[in-house]
Amino acid sequence: xxxxxxxxxxxxxxxxxxxxxxxxxxxxxxxxxxxxxxxxxxxxxxxxxxxxxxxxxxxxxxxxxxxxxxxxxxxxxxxxxxxxxxxxxxxxxxxxxxxxxxxxxxxxxxxxxxxxxxxxxxxxxxxxxxxxxxxxxxxxxxxxxxxxxxxxxxxxxxxxxxxxxxxxxxxxxxxxxxxxxxxxxxxxxxxxxxxxxxxxxxxxxxxxxxxxxxxxxxxxxxxxxxxxxxxxxxxxxxxxxxxxxxxxxxxxxxxxxxxxxxxxxxxxxxxxxxxxxxxxxxxxxxxxxxxxxxxxxxxxxxxxxxxxxxxxxxxxxxxxxxxxxxxxxxxxxxxxxxxxxxxxxxxxxxxxxxxxxxxxxxxxxxxxxxxxxxxxxxxxxxxxxxxxxxxxxxxxxxxxxxxxxxxxxxxxxxxxx
Amino acid sequence: xxxxxxxxxxxxxxxxxxxxxxxxxxxxxxxxxxxxxxxxxxxxxxxxxxxxxxxxxxxxxxxxxxxxxxxxxxxxxxxxxxxxxxxxxxxxxxxxxxxxxxxxxxxxxxxxxxxxxxxxxxxxxxxxxxxxxxxxxxxxxxxxxxxxxxxxxxxxxxxxxxxxxxxxxxxxxxxxxxxxxxxxxxxxxxxxxxxxxxxxxxxxxxxxxxxxxxxxxxxxxxxxxxxxxxxxxxxxxxxxxxxxxxxxxxxxxxxxxxxxxxxxxxxxxxxxxxxxxxxxxxxxxxxxxxxxxxxxxxxxxxxxxxxxxxxxxxxxxxxxxxxxxxxxxxxxxxxxxxxxxxxxxxxxxxxxxxxxxxxxxxxxxxxxxxxxxxxxxxxxxxxxxxxxxxxxxxxxxxxxxxxxxxxxxxxxxxxxx
Numbered sequence: 077x078x079x080x081x082x083x084x085x086x087x088x089x090x091x092x093x094x095x096x097x098x099x100x101x102x103x104x105x106x107x108x109x110x111x112x113x114x115x116x117x118x119x120x121x122x123x124x125x126x127x128x129x130x131x132x133x134x135x136x137x138x139x140x141x142x143x144x145x146x147x148x149x150x151x152x153x154x155x156x157x158x159x160x161x162x163x164x165x166x167x168x169x170x171x172x173x174x175x176x177x178x179x180x181x182x183x184x185x186x187x188x189x190x191x192x193x194x195x196x197x198x199x200x201x202x203x204x205x206x207x208x209x210x211x212x213x214x215x216x217x218x219x220x221x222x223x224x225x226x227x228x229x230x231x232x233x234x235x236x237x238x239x240x241x242x243x244x245x246x247x248x249x250x251x252x253x254x255x256x257x258x259x260x261x262x263x264x265x266x267x268x269x270x271x272x273x274x275x276x277x278x279x280x281x282x283x284x285x286x287x288x289x290x291x292x293x294x295x296x297x298x299x300x301x302x303x304x305x306x307x308x309x310x311x312x313x314x315x316x317x318x319x320x321x322x323x324x325x326x327x328x329x330x331x332x333x334x335x336x337x338x339x340x341x342x343x344x345x346x347x348x349x350x351x352x353x354x355x356x357x358x359x360x361x362x363x364x365x366x367x368x369x370x371x372x373x374x375x376x377x378x379x380x381x382x383x384x385x386x387x388x389x390x391x392x393x394x395x396x397x398x399x400x401x402x403x404x405x406x407x408x409x410x411x412x413x414x415x416x417x418x419x420x421x422x423x424x425x426x427x428x429x430x431x432x433x434x435x436x437x438x439x440x441x442x443x444x445x446x447x448x449x450x451x452x453x454x455x456x457x458x459x460x461x462x463x464x465x466x467x468x469x470x471x472x473x474x475x476x477x478x479x480x481x482x483x484x485x486x487x488x489x490x491x492x493x
Numbered sequence: 494x495x496x497x498x499x500x501x502x503x504x505x506x507x508x509x510x511x512x513x514x515x516x517x518x519x520x521x522x523x524x525x526x527x528x529x530x531x532x533x534x535x536x537x538x539x540x541x542x543x544x545x546x547x548x549x550x551x552x553x554x555x556x557x558x559x560x561x562x563x564x565x566x567x568x569x570x571x572x573x574x575x576x577x578x579x580x581x582x583x584x585x586x587x588x589x590x591x592x593x594x595x596x597x598x599x600x601x602x603x604x605x606x607x608x609x610x611x612x613x614x615x616x617x618x619x620x621x622x623x624x625x626x627x628x629x630x631x632x633x634x635x636x637x638x639x640x641x642x643x644x645x646x647x648x649x650x651x652x653x654x655x656x657x658x659x660x661x662x663x664x665x666x667x668x669x670x671x672x673x674x675x676x677x678x679x680x681x682x683x684x685x686x687x688x689x690x691x692x693x694x695x696x697x698x699x700x701x702x703x704x705x706x707x708x709x710x711x712x713x714x715x716x717x718x719x720x721x722x723x724x725x726x727x728x729x730x731x732x733x734x735x736x737x738x739x740x741x742x743x744x745x746x747x748x749x750x751x752x753x754x755x756x757x758x759x760x761x762x763x764x765x766x767x768x769x770x771x772x773x774x775x776x777x778x779x780x781x782x783x784x785x786x787x788x789x790x791x792x793x794x795x796x797x798x799x800x801x802x803x804x805x806x807x808x809x810x811x812x813x814x815x816x817x818x819x820x821x822x823x824x825x826x827x828x829x830x831x832x833x834x835x836x837x838x839x840x841x842x843x844x845x846x847x848x849x850x851x852x853x854x855x856x857x858x859x860x861x862x863x864x865x866x867x868x869x870x871x872x873x874x875x876x877x878x879x880x881x882x883x884x885x886x887x888x889x890x891x892x893x894x895x896x897x898x899x900x901x902x903x904x905x906x907x908x909x910x
Binding site: 150157177205206207209323326359362369370424425428430431432434435 | 514515516551552553555556557559560561563564585587591592621625628629632635636638639642742744745774776777785789790791792793810811812842845846849850852853858
C-alpha cells in the first residue's frame with residue numbers, strides 16, 4: 077500500500093500527505109477530534125466548567141461549512157464540480173472535498189472556512205429549521221434508539237446520550253442552541269492541535285507542506301484552553317437495565333459490555349481481536365447463532381460492534397431481535413465465556429484480513445476508501461504487515477483479560493404488549 | 494472504458510482485461526419469467542444457494558473455504574430491472590499473483606460448486622436450511638411491515654403501479670406471504686433452478702488473466718446464450734390521482750410526486766439523466782434549492798428516475814403540516830424547469846460535471862466494472878459515446894424533454910404520531 081508522510085505543522089495541526097502521481101483527483105480532508113458523543117457535553121474552558129446541550133458539534137459543522145467568509149463553502153466546491161461534504165461522527169467532525177482543478181485555492185478556502193469562522197446570530201436562527209428536520213430522522217429509528225439507550229446507561233457519571241436518545245438532539249434542544257454556546261464550543265474544541273489535515277493526490281510533498289504552512293501563517297493561532305471533564309467511576313454502569321416501548325414484532329435487546337484495556341494494546345489490535353471474537357461466536361454460520369435461531373430463541377443477531385471511550389475503556393455492543401429474552405441472555409453470557417477458539421480458525425481469519433487489505437488497492441482512488449477516511453482518527457490504515465504480527469497466542473492473552481460481567485441491557489418492548 | 498478492450502470469448506461471454514486491480518471478478522446472469530410465486534421462489538433459491546451446496550453443506554463450511562481462498566466472495570441474487578427478472582451469480586477472488594500462492598483453479602472450481610451443485614438430494618432440498626430461510630424471510634417481512642420508512646416506499650410503488658411486480662417481494666400483507674410460501678414445494682424450486690440454467694443471458698469476467706486462465710473459466714462455465722433484446726424496457730401505466738396513507742407510528746411524512754414521460758424510449762436515458770442531475774445536484778439542483786434553501790421545508794429530498802420504465806418522481810421527507818407548501822414547492826421546481834435561463838445554467842453545469850467525472854473516474858474499479866456490465870447486460874453505450882451525446886445536448890432538447898413529463902400521481906404517507 078502507498079506510503080504516507082505524517083508531519084506536525086508549526087501551529088500543531090497534524091498533516092498527512094499521500095503523494096501519488098497516478099491519482100487524477102485530489103482528496104482533501106480536514107477534521108477535528110470533536111463530535112456528537114455525550115462525553116463532550118461537559119468540559120472546562122478557561123478553567124470554568126461548561127455544560128451544553130446535545131447537537132452542538134453537528135450544528136457547528138453546519139454553521140462553519142454553510143456560513144464562511146466565502147459564503148457557503150459547499151456551494152463553492154459544488155461550482156468547482158467537487159464531491160464534498162461535512163460529517164459529524166461521535167468523536168470526529170470532518171470536512172472534505174475531492175476534485176480535479178483549483179486545488180491549492182480550495183485547500184486555502186477549506187482551512188480558512190474552518191479556522192476563521194464568521195457565522196452570525198442570524199445565521200444560527202436561519203439554520204435551525206433544516207436541522208430540526210434532520211433530528212426527526214434520528215428520532216424515528218427504533219434500532220438507533222435501542223443502541224442509544226444502551227450507550228446512555230454504560231457510564232455512571234457520563235451523559236453519553238441525551239434523554240431523547242438522539243445525539244444530534246431534538247426540535248426543542250435545537251431551538252435552544254444559541255450563538256454564544258456554538259462559539260464557545262468552537263473556541264474550546266477547534267484548537268490547532270486537535271485538527272488533522274489530509275491531502276492525497278499528485279503533488280510534491282515539500283512544496284505542499286510549505287504552501288499549507290503559508291496558509292496558517294495568515295491565520296490567528298488557536299491555542300488549547302479546553303480541558304476534558306474528568307469523569308469518575310468509569311467502571312460503573314449507570315443503570316444495568318432499561319426499557320422503552322416501540323412498535324416492534326420481537327423484543328430488541330442491546331447489551332453493552334464494559335471492558336478494560338488491561339494489556340495497553342493499541343486500539344486497532346483490540347479492534348481486530350474483537351472482530352475475530354465476533355467471527356467465532358456471533359456470525360450467522362456459528363453453532364451458537366444457528367441453535368438460537370433453530371430453537372426460536374432469537375429472530376436474528378443484529379449489529380455487533382465496539383466503541384472506545386478512551387484508550388483504557390472500551391465497549392462491546394451486541395444487538396438482537398429476541399423471542400425468548402431469558403434464554404437468550406443465559407446462552408449469550410455462557411457463550412462469551414467459553415474459550416472455544418481454534419488456531420486454524422484464527423489463521424484463516426487473518427488470511428482473509430490480509431487478502432482484504434491486498435484487495436483494497438482496487439478502491440484506493442475512491443473518495444470513501446476506508447484507509448484515507450479513517451486515518452486521521454485511528455491511524456488504522458491498510459497494513460498487511462500489521463496483521464502478520466497478530467498471533468493466536470496474543471489473542472488468547474487478550475481474551476483472558478475480558479470479563480463479561482459488567483454490562484447494561486437496553487430493551488425495546490412492543491408497546492402493544 | 495473502451496469497447497475495443499472487451500473480448501468476446503464465447504457467444505454471450507465477455508472478458509475485459511485490466512491490469513491495474515487486485516481482484517478478478519466474474520458474473521453470470523439468467524432470466525426468469527416474472528410472477529408473484531416465481532419471484533418468491535427466486536428469492537428462496539438464491540438464499541439456499543448462498544447457504545449451502547452439494548459439496549459444502551453448511552454456511553460455515555462455505556465461509557471457511559472462502560477464507561482459505563483469500564477471502565473469495567460470491568453472491569447469488571435475484572433482481573429486476575424494468576420488467577426483466579433475473580438471477581445474478583457474481584464472484585470476486587484475489588488475483589493470486591499478488592499473494593504468490595497459486596489458488597486460481599481451486600477458486601474457480603469453488604464457484605463452479607456454488608453454481609452447478611446445489612444441495613438437491615433425492616429431489617429434495619435440505620429441509621432444515623429451507624425452513625430456516627422461510628422463517629428468516631417471514632421474520633424480515635414482519636419487521637419490515639412495522640417499519641414506516643420501509644413501508645412508505647412500498648406503498649408508494651404500489652400506488653403508482655398497482656399491478657406491477659416492482660416491489661421486491663410484493664407482499665404488503667403477511668398472511669399472503671405465508672400462503673404463497675407454504676404453496677412452494679421443493680420440486681417447484683428444483684424445477685425453477687433447471688429452467689433458469691436454460692435461460693442464460695450473458696456472462697463476463699474482469700481482471701488480469703492469462704489466456705490459459707481465461708480458457709479455464711470459459712470451459713468451466715459453458716452456456717448457450719439466448720438472444721439478448723432490450724427487453725428490460727417496459728412502459729408502465731401509472732395510476733393517476735392522489736392517494737394518502739396514514740401511519741400512527743411515525744412523526745415523519747413522505748410526499749411523492751410522480752411524472753410519466755410521454756413516448757419515452759430507453760435511448761433517451763442520457764437526456765433525462767441530465768434533467769435528473771438538474772433536479773438533484775447537491776447545491777445547484779432545483780430540488781434542494783427550492784425545498785430546503787428557499788422554503789426551508791425539508792432536510793432530505795430528491796428526484797429519482799426509473800430508466801427502464803420512463804418514470805421520474807420527486808420525494809421529500811416533510812412534516813405533515815407542510816404538505817401543501819411542499820406540493821407548491823415541487824410545482825415551482827417544474828415551472829423553473831421551463832425557464833430557458835435556468836436551464837442554460839444548469840445544463841452547462843451538468844456538462845462540466847460529467848466531463849470532470851469522465852476524466853477523474855478513470856482510476857476507479859467501480860467505474861470500469863459498472864460500464865462493462867451495463868455494456869454486457871443492457872447493451873448500454875460506452876462512456877466515450879455517452880459523453881459526446883451529453884456535450885451535444887441543447888437547451889431546446891431539455892425544454893422539449895421536460896414538456897413530455899406529465900404529473901400523474903401524488904402520494905402522501907402521512908406520519909400521524
